[in-house]
Amino acid sequence: xxxxxxxxxxxxxxxxxxxxxxxxxxxxxxxxxxxxxxxxxxxxxxxxxxxxxxxxxxxxxxxxxxxxxxxxxxxxxxxxxxxxxxxxxxxxxxxxxxxxxxxxxxxxxxxxxxxxxxxxxxxxxxxxxxxxxxxxxxxxxxxxxxxxxxxxxxxxxxxxxxxxxxxxxxxxxxxxxxxxxxxxxxxxxxxxxxxxxxxxxxxxxxxxxxxxxxxxxxxxxxxxxxxxxxxxxxxxxxxxxxxxxxxxxxxxxxxxxxxxxxxxxxxxxxxxxxxxxxxxxxxxxxxxxxxxxxxxxxxxxx
Amino acid sequence: xxxxxxxxxxxxxxxxxxxxxxxxxxxxxxxxxxxxxxxxxxxxxxxxxxxxxxxxxxxxxxxxxxxxxxxxxxxxxxxxxxxxxxxxxxxxxxxxxxxxxxxxxxxxxxxxxxxxxxxxxxxxxxxxxxxxxxxxxxxxxxxxxxxxxxxxxxxxxxxxxxxxxxxxxxxxxxxxxxxxxxxxxxxxxxxxxxxxxxxxxxxxxxxx
Numbered sequence: 001x002x003x004x005x006x007x008x009x010x011x012x013x014x015x016x017x018x019x020x021x022x023x024x025x026x027x028x029x030x031x032x033x034x035x036x037x038x039x040x041x042x043x044x045x046x047x048x049x050x051x052x053x054x055x056x057x058x059x060x061x062x063x064x065x066x067x068x069x070x071x072x073x074x075x076x077x078x079x080x081x082x083x084x085x086x087x088x089x090x091x092x093x094x095x096x097x098x099x100x101x102x103x104x105x106x107x108x109x110x111x112x113x114x115x116x117x118x119x120x121x122x123x124x125x126x127x128x129x130x131x132x133x134x135x136x137x138x139x140x141x142x143x144x145x146x147x148x149x150x151x152x153x154x155x156x157x158x159x160x161x162x163x164x165x166x167x168x169x170x171x172x173x174x175x176x177x178x179x180x181x182x183x184x185x186x187x188x189x190x191x192x193x194x195x196x197x198x199x200x201x202x203x204x205x206x207x208x209x210x211x212x213x214x215x216x217x218x219x220x221x222x223x224x225x226x227x228x229x230x231x232x233x234x235x236x237x238x239x240x241x242x243x244x245x246x247x248x249x250x251x252x253x254x255x256x257x258x259x260x261x262x263x264x265x266x267x268x269x270x271x272x273x274x275x276x277x278x279x280x281x282x283x284x285x286x287x288x289x290x291x292x293x294x295x296x297x298x299x300x301x302x
Numbered sequence: 303x304x305x306x307x308x309x310x311x312x313x314x315x316x317x318x319x320x321x322x323x324x325x326x327x328x329x330x331x332x333x334x335x336x337x338x339x340x341x342x343x344x345x346x347x348x349x350x351x352x353x354x355x356x357x358x359x360x361x362x363x364x365x366x367x368x369x370x371x372x373x374x375x376x377x378x379x380x381x382x383x384x385x386x387x388x389x390x391x392x393x394x395x396x397x398x399x400x401x402x403x404x405x406x407x408x409x410x411x412x413x414x415x416x417x418x419x420x421x422x423x424x425x426x427x428x429x430x431x432x433x434x435x436x437x438x439x440x441x442x443x444x445x446x447x448x449x450x451x452x453x454x455x456x457x458x459x460x461x462x463x464x465x466x467x468x469x470x471x472x473x474x475x476x477x478x479x480x481x482x483x484x485x486x487x488x489x490x491x492x493x494x495x496x497x498x499x500x501x502x503x504x505x506x507x508x509x510x
Contacts, residue, residue: 007370010369014380018383022391036394191478193475
């Protein structure tokens with residue numbers, strides 16, 4: 001019995017000490033970690049828009065985020081868009097509820113500041129205030145709208161789809177006509193050297209400049225990547241080509257399908273289909289959202 | 303096993319050569335096979351293991367008199383898990399680029415056989431100082447093993463080294479797959495064994 005008590009106390013004590021050590025390290029590093037993540041996301045976004053260290057983003061570039069929620073009221077499902085609006089000095093958010101057929105249902109003012117809106121718990125609290133039980137809501141996705149001056153410049157869509165192993169997380173940039181500006185792979189677990197090559201410029205840059213109509217019919221072809229095209233795709237990485245050559249190669253391959261990666265057809269197809277699906281779904285949703293915004297005269301910020 | 307009588311340098315080289323974790327003890331084969339697709343991966347994980355090995359060894363050596371013999375394995379696991387979590391959090395916070403590449407592997411260090419084995423056979427019977435040197439030797443041995451494997455596999459599989467294009471072609475694409483890790487480990491073990499045999503033979507030849 002005495003033995004048992006000794007074992008129990010020493011195990012509990014060591015667990016406690018371990019917990020305290022881990023907890024304090026977590027508290028010390030949490031801020032830096034979150035900061036890193038934020039920087040990472042904003043760097044990816046600005047990179048897709050064509051800005052980097054040597055070419056900083058202009059001061060009048062503004063990014064607005066629209067959060068999409070799925071609202072369940074019994075068996076009835078509706079979509080809730082948390083839209084940044086221009087009210088007051090700092091701006092706020094409005095929840096616009098649209099049914100599955102695309103018809104406007106209701107709108108609410110949300111008590112949340114733009115700074116707090118990036119935090120999921122803050123958003124949940126603000127939504128709880130207007131969506132009373134038995135209504136339930138789940139977060140679906142978010143869209144970032146880049147605005148320069150008073151014109152929309154691009155849409156940034158974070159998304160995920162199944163790859164060869166697990167989910168591939170991407171960030172897709174579209175211009176106002178839904179032509180692809182760029183694609184970035186933010187997270188993946190494909191085999192390094194094979195499917196892992198999806199994050200290389202010579203694969204992901206193939207999507208650049210594909211128009212909305214072209215994207216819808218995009219296929220994956222199993223042909224070797226032409227050398228000049230590869231050079232063109234990698235031309236952002238210091239291997240500069242002549243200006244005339246760039247334009248010629250771009251024109252030549254603009255309507256081409258996606259060249260599959262050697263030994264990674266499944267990953268190549270997964271990314272292509274994922275991008276296709278994201279683009280078409282987003283275009284459909286945005287048109288509905290924009291028409292509702294216009295008819296309801298919502299003072300949106302973007 | 304009584305407390306060790308080996309000197310500092312003997313402890314250090316013990317882990318690197320005569321008891322190399324990967325090539326001689328054949329422990330922690332999962333990371334050796336799964337992760338060493340590039341030199342950089344091998345280096346980063348090796349460094350993380352080195353830290354965990356040294357810190358856990360010192361911790362266990364310091365508290366060895368208070369550990370009840372019946373719960374020593376849970377205590378080792380707890381110690382390792384604590385240090386791994388600490389390393390994981392620090393890497394995520396201050397070395398985000400490196401963490402992005404090998405974040406998921408760092409958490410796996412908890413299950414590495416080599417660390418528990420060193421705590422059980424060495425740290426719980428020796429002083430903090432010799433445990434430190436033993437941990438450093440073992441960690442370095444693991445680091446060098448991982449880097450050697452990564453070197454061979456990255457060069458033959460992808461034709462690059464540290465991400466820079468060296469060969470311009472990919473001689474054997476097959477080498478980036480986990481199965482090729484076994485081949486590499488096998489060949490390296492054969493080389494290590496051959497070197498030891500040759501060394502012993504020359505020693506006996508000299509004596510006779």
